[in-house]
Amino acid sequence: MALKTEPFVLNIGPVHPSTHGVFRMRAILDGEVIVDMEPIFGYLHRGIEKLAEERTYTGVIPLTDRLDYLAAMSNNLAYVLAVEKLAGIPVPERAEYLRVIMAELQRIASHLIAVGAFLNDCGAFFTPFLYMFREREKIVDLFEMVSGQRLLYNYMRVGGLSHDIPSEFLPALDKFVRQMPGFIDEYDQLLAKNEILLARSKGVGILPRELAINISASGPVLRASGVKWDIRKVDPYSIYDRFEFEIPTGSVGDAYDRYWVKVQEMRQSLRIIKQAMGQLPPGEVKSQVSHLLHPPVGEAYGHIEAPKGELGFYLVSDNSIAPYRCHIRAPSLMNLTALREMMIGWKIADAIIIFGSIDITMGEVDR
Amino acid sequence: MAIANLGLNTLGRLETLPPDWPGGFWWHWLFFTVVIIAFVLLLVMGFIWIERRGMGRMQARLGPNRAGPFGLLQPVADAIKVLIKEDIVPTNADKIVYWLAPVIAFAPALMIFAVVPFQDGALLADLNIGILYVVAISSVSTVGVFMAGWGSSNKYSLLGAMRNVASVVSYEIPVLLSIVGVVLIAGSLSLNQIVLAQDIPFILLQPLGFLIFFVGGCAEIHRSPFDLVEADSEIVAGFHIEYSGMKFAWFYLAEYAEALAISAIITTLFLGGWRGPLLPPFLWFLIKVFAVFFVMVWTRTTLPRVRIDQLMALAWKFLLPLALINLIITGIQVLTWPVALPWVMIPVNFAIMAILVLLWSKLFKLGGGRVEV
Numbered sequence: 001m002a003l004k005t006e007p008f009v010l011n012i013g014p015v016h017p018s019t020h021g022v023f024r025m026r027a028i029l030d031g032e033v034i035v036d037m038e039p040i041f042g043y044l045h046r047g048i049e050k051l052a053e054e055r056t057y058t059g060v061i062p063l064t065d066r067l068d069y070l071a072a073m074s075n076n077l078a079y080v081l082a083v084e085k086l087a088g089i090p091v092p093e094r095a096e097y098l099r100v101i102m103a104e105l106q107r108i109a110s111h112l113i114a115v116g117a118f119l120n121d122c123g124a125f126f127t128p129f130l131y132m133f134r135e136r137e138k139i140v141d142l143f144e145m146v147s148g149q150r151l152l153y154n155y156m157r158v159g160g161l162s163h164d165i166p167s168e169f170l171p172a173l174d175k176f177v178r179q180m181p182g183f184i185d186e187y188d189q190l191l192a193k194n195e196i197l198l199a200r201s202k203g204v205g206i207l208p209r210e211l212a213i214n215i216s217a218s219g220p221v222l223r224a225s226g227v228k229w230d231i232r233k234v235d236p237y238s239i240y241d242r243f244e245f246e247i248p249t250g251s252v253g254d255a256y257d258r259y260w261v262k263v264q265e266m267r268q269s270l271r272i273i274k275q276a277m278g279q280l281p282p283g284e285v286k287s288q289v290s291h292l293l294h295p296p297v298g299e300a301y302g303h304i305e306a307p308k309g310e311l312g313f314y315l316v317s318d319n320s321i322a323p324y325r326c327h328i329r330a331p332s333l334m335n336l337t338a339l340r341e342m343m344i345g346w347k348i349a350d351a352i353i354i355f356g357s358i359d360i361t362m363g364e365v366d367r
Numbered sequence: 368m369a370i371a372n373l374g375l376n377t378l379g380r381l382e383t384l385p386p387d388w389p390g391g392f393w394w395h396w397l398f399f400t401v402v403i404i405a406f407v408l409l410l411v412m413g414f415i416w417i418e419r420r421g422m423g424r425m426q427a428r429l430g431p432n433r434a435g436p437f438g439l440l441q442p443v444a445d446a447i448k449v450l451i452k453e454d455i456v457p458t459n460a461d462k463i464v465y466w467l468a469p470v471i472a473f474a475p476a477l478m479i480f481a482v483v484p485f486q487d488g489a490l491l492a493d494l495n496i497g498i499l500y501v502v503a504i505s506s507v508s509t510v511g512v513f514m515a516g517w518g519s520s521n522k523y524s525l526l527g528a529m530r531n532v533a534s535v536v537s538y539e540i541p542v543l544l545s546i547v548g549v550v551l552i553a554g555s556l557s558l559n560q561i562v563l564a565q566d567i568p569f570i571l572l573q574p575l576g577f578l579i580f581f582v583g584g585c586a587e588i589h590r591s592p593f594d595l596v597e598a599d600s601e602i603v604a605g606f607h608i609e610y611s612g613m614k615f616a617w618f619y620l621a622e623y624a625e626a627l628a629i630s631a632i633i634t635t636l637f638l639g640g641w642r643g644p645l646l647p648p649f650l651w652f653l654i655k656v657f658a659v660f661f662v663m664v665w666t667r668t669t670l671p672r673v674r675i676d677q678l679m680a681l682a683w684k685f686l687l688p689l690a691l692i693n694l695i696i697t698g699i700q701v702l703t704w705p706v707a708l709p710w711v712m713i714p715v716n717f718a719i720m721a722i723l724v725l726l727w728s729k730l731f732k733l734g735g736g737r738v739e740v
Contacts, residue, residue: 010522018600032526032675121600123672125591130426196592196671345737348526349601349674 014043018121018352021362032347037340044366052326057293065152068364073106074306076156082302082313083158087295095160095285096239101276104269109139110307111262114359121356145169160286201256205342205354219309220261221335225253231305243272255357292321332360399491403480411623412442425668454612464518469617472511475504476624483631484559486641486648497558509535519609527605531596537682542583544690545576548697549636562640570637571713575693575720577637588625591667630659
């Protein structure tokens with residue numbers, strides 16, 4: 001007996017526990033299987049690019065905090081790099097090192113949340129999530145020491161940092177760097193050998209190498225598909241050419257690889273922090289920059305390897321105190337563009353995992 | 368019965384009554400009905416507290432600690448909260464089905480306790496088909512869950528309800544087959560007789576049966592890692608997504624009452640029920656029930672969720688063959704060692720379990736995955 005069935009539309013989101021913000025997937029389902037899917041963005045649009053045109057170059061920095069609010073330091077860094085390129089401002093040595101330390105700490109913090117949230121999407125009831133948060137808390141404490149804030153740091157400035165680190169920062173950082181590898185190993189051991197996690201994520205949501213390049217994916221999503229592409233290596237900004245580290249790449253490009261790459265990157269970040277701590281020179285942390293900066297007429301594109309991929313700021317100056325145009329290349333948005341191809345044919349449960357493994361922040365997707 | 372007679376004694380009535388006093392049946396019925404309802408409600412509160420506090424400890428956080436000492440009054444606070452919440456009925460809901468569903472989902476969990484012995488002979492009805500009754504009644508709650516999923520007229524809840532029906536239909540079979548092993552050894556379907564037959568707990572004689580029953584039981588009452596029915600991260604709350612207020616509380620209650628029922632059945636079938644040294648039987652029963660439930664909390668905090676096709680594969684490709692093999696082996700053992708030496712059978716059975724589970728894990732392929740559309 002053949003049952004007569006017909007597909008139906010299921011709106012996953014915009015208010016749904018696993019959409020990491022307000023994202024909507026309009027899925028057409030045949031039973032549990034996703035036949036078609038249409039991602040719908042824009043629920044968190046705040047017009048940050050337009051707002052940036054109304055503010056001074058320094059005044060845009062707090063706005064960048066609110067892009068990827070889980071990696072505010074990285075956003076700061078990408079923006080100030082673009083402005084420094086635009087206006088040709090030198091940065092003191094010490095500030096460069098501290099920027100690298102902050103950016104790498106931020107990468108660890110962001111990846112911790114990504115891994116925790118991914119496992120939450122897999123259905124591990126908050127335990128991995130809260131353990132990851134426990135480790136992230138230590139990084140947030142470090143950031144609170146230097147900037148006074150715990151989420152939106154607003155720490156970097158054009159030409160350096162807002163102020164130098166306090167004396168208790170380096171011992172605390174040293175303690176963190178010594179403890180963290182043990183925690184990563186422990187969690188990796190607990191998670192990477194879990195039979196259910198393997199069954200759920202191996203081979204699920206494969207993003208082929210060609211497709212990953214074609215949609216200009218970046219960050220862990222691209223590297224999981226086997227492309228050795230990291231802005232820190234291919235176009236070294238700041239002082240990344242002085243450090244030794246490796247770029248972990250996946251082989252298949254499935255959800256598990258995206259998870260695995262993030263765990264490996266945390267280890268590499270710790271390596272970079274260790275080297276930066278050893279080489280940290282004394283001196284100033286901010287060069288003399290006018291409050292009302294007038295960069296010469298022109299344009300500049302500053303990009304970094306943010307935790308989620310290539311984060312770029314494209315700035316156009318008309319020699320006024322505010323950028324004429326500020327465009328943000330958000331990695332989360334770019335990485336999401338292959339979502340439909342990755343999801344079709346999988347079940348709802350897989351769709352949630354695939355979405356979670358891409359690791360996005362809606363604040364950055366919608367801006 | 369001892370407690371019931373004690374109660375009558377304090378009333379000063381028993382001596383004056385003839386032994387075949389016809390009111391005795393009704394007195395027994397009334398007494399145990401009250402006991403069962405009080406037992407279930409109190410233990411569900413205890414379970415909720417254990418689950419929330421235990422999960423808090425396992426997740427590196429405190430858990431509820433504001434209401435009462437150690438947060439002990441948290442279930443009470445929760446109960447008051449759901450009582451005063453607004454009761455929302457969706458406009459498109461199938462009203463009658465929507466209203467009936469919570470009751471139908473909860474009642475079976477309560478009815479199971481009619482045949483569960485709290486101590487020797489202390490049970491509402493010592494049915495000679497006790498365990499069969501349990502299996503039959505426990506399936507009824509599926510109807511309630513499906514009614515909720517259908518009546519809410521919500522796609523998420525319909526998905527949850529469909530998943531529930533699929534999983535319960537599949538897991539009934541291995542669960543039932545694993546029970547048969549116990550029944551073969553005990554030689555009776557009555558739960559009280561099964562407990563009396565357990566000079567050594569059947570978990571030692573039937574380790575594989577216990578494993579299958581525990582996994583299958585968890586899947587039937589949709590506890591993690593098989594909680595697809597209400598999968599938080601996928602279909603939000605599944606079948607009870609549209610329920611609020613007291614109707615939601617019925618489902619919440621049903622969920623924990625089912626967990627309690629499964630714990631009690633596992634205790635009775637495999638852990639020796641109320642039997643144990645030193646402590647009074649009722650206390651032993653409670654301790655074992657809580658121990659089983661603790662393992663459920665533990666797995667919930669540890670494991671991610673399986674997918675629906677993996678859930679079905681586990682039932683049909685893993686548990687069912689093992690349950691059949693277990694049944695055959697148990698039958699042979701009961702036939703060939705009628706007055707079996709248990710101390711020989713225990714290591715033999717554990718070895719058989721280890722070999723079978725390892726072998727089947729190697730052979731077992733989950734399959735599934737992407738579907739061409």
